[in-house]
Amino acid sequence: MPEDELEDLPGVGPATADKLVENGFESYQSIAVASPGEMSNTADIGESSASDIINAAREAADVGGFETGATVLERREEIGKLSWQIDEVDDLLGGGIETQSITEVYGEFGSGKSQVTHQMAVNVQLSKENGGLEGGCIFVDTEDTFRPERIDDMVRGLDDEILADEMERREIEGTPSDDEAMEELIAAFLDQIHVAKAFNSNHQILLAEKAKELAGEHEESEWPIRIVCVDSLTAHFRAEYVGRGELAERQQKLNKHLHDLMRIGDLFNTAILVTNQVASNPDSYFGDPTQAIGGNILGHASTFRIYLRKSKGNKRIVRLVDAPNLADGEAVMRVQGEGLKPE
Numbered sequence: 001m002p003e004d005e006l007e008d009l010p011g012v013g014p015a016t017a018d019k020l021v022e023n024g025f026e027s028y029q030s031i032a033v034a035s036p037g038e039m040s041n042t043a044d045i046g047e048s049s050a051s052d053i054i055n056a057a058r059e060a061a062d063v064g065g066f067e068t069g070a071t072v073l074e075r076r077e078e079i080g081k082l083s084w085q086i087d088e089v090d091d092l093l094g095g096g097i098e099t100q101s102i103t104e105v106y107g108e109f110g111s112g113k114s115q116v117t118h119q120m121a122v123n124v125q126l127s128k129e130n131g132g133l134e135g136g137c138i139f140v141d142t143e144d145t146f147r148p149e150r151i152d153d154m155v156r157g158l159d160d161e162i163l164a165d166e167m168e169r170r171e172i173e174g175t176p177s178d179d180e181a182m183e184e185l186i187a188a189f190l191d192q193i194h195v196a197k198a199f200n201s202n203h204q205i206l207l208a209e210k211a212k213e214l215a216g217e218h219e220e221s222e223w224p225i226r227i228v229c230v231d232s233l234t235a236h237f238r239a240e241y242v243g244r245g246e247l248a249e250r251q252q253k254l255n256k257h258l259h260d261l262m263r264i265g266d267l268f269n270t271a272i273l274v275t276n277q278v279a280s281n282p283d284s285y286f287g288d289p290t291q292a293i294g295g296n297i298l299g300h301a302s303t304f305r306i307y308l309r310k311s312k313g314n315k316r317i318v319r320l321v322d323a324p325n326l327a328d329g330e331a332v333m334r335v336q337g338e339g340l341k342p343e
């Protein structure tokens with residue numbers, strides 16, 4: 001029981017241990033990386049007690065230490081790249097969406113952010129030879145945007161060769177032109193997408209913790225979780241914390257949530273894909289209408305930032321913004337009935 005372990009920390013009795021666990025501080029590691037202000041606010045513990053608890057956890061957990069370049073390299077060698085199945089976009093991203101990273105897709109309404117998350121829930125399942133990661137998807141749906149019908153469309157929209165490969169891998173008898181075999185294949189794809197609706201921001205934070213458990217349970221299975229999509233990352237936070245005075249609290253919660261997501265990425269070699277709106281009202285204090293909501297914290301946490309912009313008809317401009325080791329640039333794709341396609 002995590003509560004019992006936490007009680008070994010000086011100054012932590014049963015009641016405090018309960019408060020810590022309830023608020024997501026379940027291990028020495030999660031406490032060690034918290035700030036006193038964050039812990040004090042979220043777990044209702046005095047700031048100086050929080051500071052003592054954090055220091056004790058840091059000693060006990062031996063975190064904040066250094067690791068050798070070789071260890072970092074070893075972990076980085078495991079990084080997988082998830083193809084969009086669009087060469088121009090893959091080239092822009094240096095191969096695709098990376099595991100062990102947060103990728104943020106932002107843009108105005110209708111720019112195709114949800115379409116990207118659906119497409120990746122399909123693509124992640126493909127074989128590595130076909131640009132996938134041979135894994136499943138956790139989909140945290142905050143705006144009721146998940147549509148199994150779109151998954152159906154997108155599976156049908158895959159190349160025939162890929163469909164034939166997938167049928168073979170999943171031991172489905174038949175060919176892509178065979179209706180029954182296609183139905184079976186689509187059901188198999190849907191089976192590897194684990195969807196949960198988040199009703200508010202606290203629920204969303206809780207679901208990220210559940211996602212970690214689920215990813216742990218699947219780690220050694222035939223279908224490990226290779227992507228966690230959060231669509232939308234910011235909508236609930238934006239709706240619930242409206243005043244300027246609440247901005248700091250909102251950022252703190254969002255920060256914790258992003259840390260939880262990043263942790264899943266690191267622990268299970270999973271890609272984290274989050275969507276974010278741009279401010280639609282230039283008068284609002286959210287500022288520049290082409291800036292993503294969430295401010296600096298999100299800007300720093302997401303290692304890849306992609307700005308989606310509507311162009312003519314179903315054309316969309318995919319812009320890479322501030323990526324480490326990659327040149328900023330743009331690619332073009334189309335959002336079609338069968339999914340995301342090259343221009």
Ligand SMILES: Nc1ncnc2c1ncn2[C@@H]1O[C@H](COP(=O)(O)OP(=O)(O)OP(=O)(O)O)[C@@H](O)[C@H]1O
Pocket residue numbers: 107108109110111112113114115116145153277314335336337338
């Ligand atoms: N079945 C479909 N066939 C063709 N195009 C579709 C289909 N479904 C969605 N689209 C396209 O996707 C667009 C909506 O994209 P999406 O819902 O991903 O936007 P979003 O960026 O998530 O928007 P919001 O911020 O409002 O959630 C539509 O405008 C349409 O162009």
